[in-house]
Amino acid sequence: MEERGFLGKLAAIVPGLAMMVVTLYLLKQVVEPWLAGVAVFGQKGYITKSIGLNYVLMSILVGMAYRNLLFRGSIPGWAAEGFRTTRLFIKTGVIMLGSLYTIQSLAKVGGLAIALIVAFVFGTIFFVMWMGKKLGMDRSMVGVMGAACGVCGVSAAIATSPGVKAKPAEVALAIATILGFGIMSMFITPPIGRALGLSDYQFGAWVGTGILNSGQVLATCLSFNPAIAPGTAVAYGEIWNVVRVISIPFVVFFITLWYWRGEAQEEHMSLWGILKSKFPIFVLGFFGMTALSSFDMLGKEGSETLHMLRDWMAWIFGIGMVGLGAYIDFGEIKKAGGAPLKIGVAAGTLKLVLSLVIILLFIGKEASF
Amino acid sequence: MRILLALDESARAVDEAVKLAAERGSGLTALFVQDTTWHDYLGSDWLSGSNARGGYIEWAAEHDMREAAGLPELLREKTRGIDFELKVASGRVPEEILKELASGAYDLLVMAQPFRRGLEVLRDTAAGLIPKLPCSLYLVREQKD
Numbered sequence: 001m002e003e004r005g006f007l008g009k010l011a012a013i014v015p016g017l018a019m020m021v022v023t024l025y026l027l028k029q030v031v032e033p034w035l036a037g038v039a040v041f042g043q044k045g046y047i048t049k050s051i052g053l054n055y056v057l058m059s060i061l062v063g064m065a066y067r068n069l070l071f072r073g074s075i076p077g078w079a080a081e082g083f084r085t086t087r088l089f090i091k092t093g094v095i096m097l098g099s100l101y102t103i104q105s106l107a108k109v110g111g112l113a114i115a116l117i118v119a120f121v122f123g124t125i126f127f128v129m130w131m132g133k134k135l136g137m138d139r140s141m142v143g144v145m146g147a148a149c150g151v152c153g154v155s156a157a158i159a160t161s162p163g164v165k166a167k168p169a170e171v172a173l174a175i176a177t178i179l180g181f182g183i184m185s186m187f188i189t190p191p192i193g194r195a196l197g198l199s200d201y202q203f204g205a206w207v208g209t210g211i212l213n214s215g216q217v218l219a220t221c222l223s224f225n226p227a228i229a230p231g232t233a234v235a236y237g238e239i240w241n242v243v244r245v246i247s248i249p250f251v252v253f254f255i256t257l258w259y260w261r262g263e264a265q266e267e268h269m270s271l272w273g274i275l276k277s278k279f280p281i282f283v284l285g286f287f288g289m290t291a292l293s294s295f296d297m298l299g300k301e302g303s304e305t306l307h308m309l310r311d312w313m314a315w316i317f318g319i320g321m322v323g324l325g326a327y328i329d330f331g332e333i334k335k336a337g338g339a340p341l342k343i344g345v346a347a348g349t350l351k352l353v354l355s356l357v358i359i360l361l362f363i364g365k366e367a368s369f
Numbered sequence: 370m371r372i373l374l375a376l377d378e379s380a381r382a383v384d385e386a387v388k389l390a391a392e393r394g395s396g397l398t399a400l401f402v403q404d405t406t407w408h409d410y411l412g413s414d415w416l417s418g419s420n421a422r423g424g425y426i427e428w429a430a431e432h433d434m435r436e437a438a439g440l441p442e443l444l445r446e447k448t449r450g451i452d453f454e455l456k457v458a459s460g461r462v463p464e465e466i467l468k469e470l471a472s473g474a475y476d477l478l479v480m481a482q483p484f485r486r487g488l489e490v491l492r493d494t495a496a497g498l499i500p501k502l503p504c505s506l507y508l509v510r511e512q513k514d
Contacts (some may be wrong), residue, residue: 074409075409080409084409154411155421158411158421158422158425159421159424159425161425161428162424162425162427162428167432168404168407168428168429168432168433168487168488169378169485169486169487169488169489169490171425171429172410172487172488172490172491173490173491175410176491248421277420277421277424278420278421280421329491331491331492331493332488332491332492333491335490335491335492
């Protein structure tokens with residue numbers, strides 16, 4: 001393969017990245033303001049506010065159209081490197097989101113988030129293990145589906161697969177199932193949230209607990225309310241997301257332990273080893289930003305610095321959302337099937353419905369944030 | 370002219386290709402492609418660190434290599450008396466098949482449908498190949514799980 005220098009690599013990123021930036025610019029600055037002015041049923045802003053077709057949702061939809069219609073299923077070579085920066089944009093955005101909290105506010109909401117996440121993560125894993133046994137599914141696939149449905153979809157699936165010796169072809173099917181369910185949740189939860197009159201706090205807590213894939217939690221929260229500030233859906237949903245992310249290495253350890261206890265041959269492993277290799281280090285950046293915010297080092301609420309930071313975040317996430325959409329290939333998702341699909345749909349639906357019931361019964365509209 | 374057999378998990382496709390080669394008295398080449406498209410497929414996964422992602426891609430590659438390791442002996446056993454060779458490539462499966470066919474040495478491609486190798490389980494490998502094939506195609510139907 002031809003090796004490229006730094007400038008060559010940078011140049012390879014430009015076309016795809018430019019496409020994402022121009023797309024977002026047009027959607028955010030031209031299309032959304034225009035849609036907001038269109039009157040439907042005699043009401044201006046009906047499309048953007050009541051239906052929720054804001055720039056975030058449009059970015060995902062246009063990204064999906066690029067992949068599935070314009071590119072016919074695979075991102076072409078000239079744009080591939082640019083679209084690959086999606087990961088960088090979303091990670092940077094999540095680190096910056098840390099500035100929406102203070103240590104005190106995290107402590108207030110974090111306890112509830114930890115309790116709900118731990119209950120749902122391990123509840124889902126046990127459900128998948130039980131259902132996998134009923135369906136006579138291969139133990140390694142039960143492990144992968146348990147992690148994928150329990151914690152954060154794709155990330156958890158790939159973190160667990162080597163430990164439980166899952167076959168790549170089956171991991172691919174499991175991921176397709178998780179992505180398919182996540183995409184469906186991404187489009188149905190905001191209208192349900194609006195119809196039930198959920199507050200940003202309730203909505204963030206619901207999708208943060210109930211949606212399988214963390215990338216889609218972020219997209220769903222921004223689609224419900226594109227505002228990025230303390231007390232918005234994305235601010236709450238992301239606390240749940242971060243707690244889930246932190247739990248990945250522990251879940252990988254638990255599932256790997258379960259898998260090898262059922263095998264004749266045992267494999268040596270340690271929690272420390274798994275923590276070292278699977279811990280998502282960017283979470284430390286998130287907490288670093290929270291620490292800066294707690295000591296007012298980013299300015300007081302309403303300051304010019306914070307205003308600018310949030311404006312940047314909107315652009316950074318927006319670009320990430322175009323890329324997120326462009327990685328959704330309907331042709332691949334359509335191939336999901338068999339036992340992973342049955343388990344994924346059962347566990348995903350149960351998790352989404354049960355978390356909504358708990359939120360409606362026990363979580364008030366306002367958080368003491 | 371030779372037959373090209375694209376290898377996946379299917380034992381039926383191997384048997385059919387061997388049977389055809391014996392009946393026609395033609396040579397048989399089996400092509401094993403190690404799927405290297407995981408990097409792109411995981412592109413949307415923003416959460417995992419490079420260690421976890423890299424660890425998985427390495428695991429998937431090792432798995433493919435382990436599968437390939439036992440193949441020469443197994444295939445030689447099945448193809449006794451036939452002019453047989455095994456080739457190994459890495460890349461996107463349909464592209465590697467087309468590259469091999471471009472040599473012009475083949476008049477028939479034999480492969481399983483659906484084709485199960487790495488991420489090809491999520492793609493319709495045969496449908497993608499048909500418009501570009503320079504030779505005939507024999508699809509061996511596989512039972513779905």
